[in-house]
Amino acid sequence: MVCFGTRMVFQAPCTQLHLQILKMKDITVLCKVVDNYGDIGFVYRLTREISRRRPELRLRIVVSNLSSFAAMAPGLDAKKARQEYNGNLVLDWNNEEICTKEFTENPPEIIFECFQCGRPEWLENLLFSKENPPEHTVQIVNVEYLTAEDWADDFHLLKSGTRSAKVKKINFMPGFTARTGGLVLDSHFMKCLEDKDYAIKTLQKGLPEPTGRTIAESVSDSSIFPVLIFSYPRDFSGIISGLAQFQKAQKKKNPRFTVCIFAANGISLEPLIESHRNAGEPFPLIRLPYISQRTWDALLTLTKFNLIRGEDSFSRACLSGIPFLWHAYPQENEFQLVKTRAVLSRIEPFFGGQKKIFENYASLTQIYNRTPGKDTDADSQEAMNDYPESAEFTEAKRKSSESTLFCNLLLEYDTLSTACKDFSRSLISNGDLAEHLLSYCDTLDFSR
Template sequence: MLDITILCRVVDNYGDIGFVYRLARELSSLSSIEKTQIRLIVSDLKSFNAMALPPGISTSLAVQNYNGWKVIDWNACAEGKCEFTEHPPKIILECFQCGRPEWLDEILFSAQTTQTVQIVNVEYLTAEDWADDFHLLKSGTRSALVKKINFMPGFTKKTGGLVLDKNFVSCVHSKTAALECLKKYASKKTVALIEDTNLFRVIAFSYERNFENEARALSEFAKNSGRKVQVLLAPGLGNAPFKKAAAAFKNISVYDLEYLPQLAWDALLTLADFSFIRGEDSFSRACLSGIPFVWHAYPQEEEFQLVKADAVLKRMEPFFSAGNMSLVKNVWLSYNRKPSVKMCDEACKVYNECTDAGYIPLLRILENYGGIKKSFGMFAQSLFANGNLAQKLLAFLQNSVQ
């Protein structure tokens, strides 16, 4: 039996726990033949509950069972220490450099510990070149019994790739399956809007920023195409400023999405016509969806998120014409730039390639939607060809405990 403990210290609301929830589901699914025990240590049970399928996660229980897993509150020192003292961990997936609870470290590095433990640092998703070299690179700990290795999600065959979980793959390949999934968990209003193919359906899930250029581009597109734009606005910090910008244009309708379980959110992403996306997990799903999107990278000091965004653009570039790539690059970089914030040298170099930070590049993308979508689709196919991160990780774990 594989004994796997997954650690998640939530930083970005849903991106961190979204990835962990997806990974746990896929590991459970793949290892159904060889029984696997999974324990999750999560710092924010409220965020977990927001995306979990019924019956959901209790925010008040220190230890609980859910979906065949044992879920432990990161902050419940006494209960956590009791659980892992009685049943010491054998494999630990440390997601996104989250570290470990102090009570778990006390167990791992106790003088009385005699069992070998394999820690796998599952890193943030990045398109930067260093991901290829960092994948499966060993790392030291303060005990010979505690082994550590780095596992990189990524965009090349030299990395672990992306999680290709069954529900999401089904939604990508079948609009019927996606719609049926959405109908199970979403409101009738949400389903009705997504079913109306006369609408140009846009998902907006972003960090806080000024959306005037985006709203204007959508409005001009609606006016020129005669197609009504329907924005499905996800809860979050970007909600209010997007509404404010859209309110200036009568031909843009905005609908507040309810909180959706992860499976329904996945379905929605594959059924929309365009998305503004943020977060680790939603970003990876957007990449795989084949649907045109703009990614809002997590804001970093001195605008280093521009370097992160540019690295993804370089992975996408082979699938786009030069003209269309220029449009996408302008939109992505201007979307990720926060005015008046000092840029580091790397960010300056990247942003200097942005020739137009206005609304026109996005409008041109919308006007050339067919060709742009085809390129996003080819990019997605290349990521599927890299294989399933969960499958690769499971194979590594099975070999590491032999």
């Protein structure tokens, strides 16, 4: 009761009834698999971390390619359209009947649309039905692709329209600055980073023998330089040659020194093996089986150099503090070169005054990402021209350019490693994407 002069007014408690905001109980995560493992890898990691932080939340993970999901998630059945997995519900995006039944009986509250995947037709029909519109507001969060481009800062938390007042949408940007949502700092990956013994045990547990034992010994031997390669198909002859030159130089100081490649299973495996064979197999190459995400994380944190592709492995490489080359998803007019240049601009400050070493790293990155036979547009060519060696790139010189740049870069490994570690620390200081997403969702109102 509140008094205004002689007049008395009764007020309901602000935590009750009129001002009540319904607490979220459910999050639906949509993933349309484009890159075999990059997008689903991100979704798997994000949902695991959300479940760890908020075990009371019900997650429904809707995936267009369960086979890709099952390849990294032990125990998931790629043939089951509806299944419980680690306390969450996994659904086949393509099974309209099962999904329509599930979401009719249990309407969604929050939907994460990952990487502009859009919505399946059955969900579109439910959300925008004129006969049976949603009872409460549905909140869609478009979790965008990871980009280092400047526009990510301005796009983060920007509202987007839909064709219904009952369906709200906002854009949420993973990223490299404090003005974005950051990267997923899941507990398992961070523990692998901080505890080498834990990572080695995880590796041995997740790999069959004798591969597990061989790799564990390799990452523990200071005379071995382990290199993980997980890429899109390409000619790896320049990379193999650069590693061989580096090995030759190091053997003068340590006769036992040897490079060892861990070759990931997938679309880059056969061309990598062919390039290695054509070079006379100058060092060991270990073929990896398909492995779980937890095992992959452990391996990626134990190497000396990572050549990776995809959304998820790229973010892990950035966080690892280990030197890496990112093979960006090839795009029309070579626009991936603009993407890689943006990443390079984020890393450059951490090289301090070592301008030449950074320019070698940047040139190698751009040449590594150039697609043979593809024309560039003005923006892509400008991204190549920003760095001395890549500006002079010709296809005829690809192998020699890659080989020389890679060898010279590895000979400056300590400087490169320090820059990558400092870059990693800056990313970790931005906080966890999963936590930032949950904090944002806590502010949403579902009562209208």
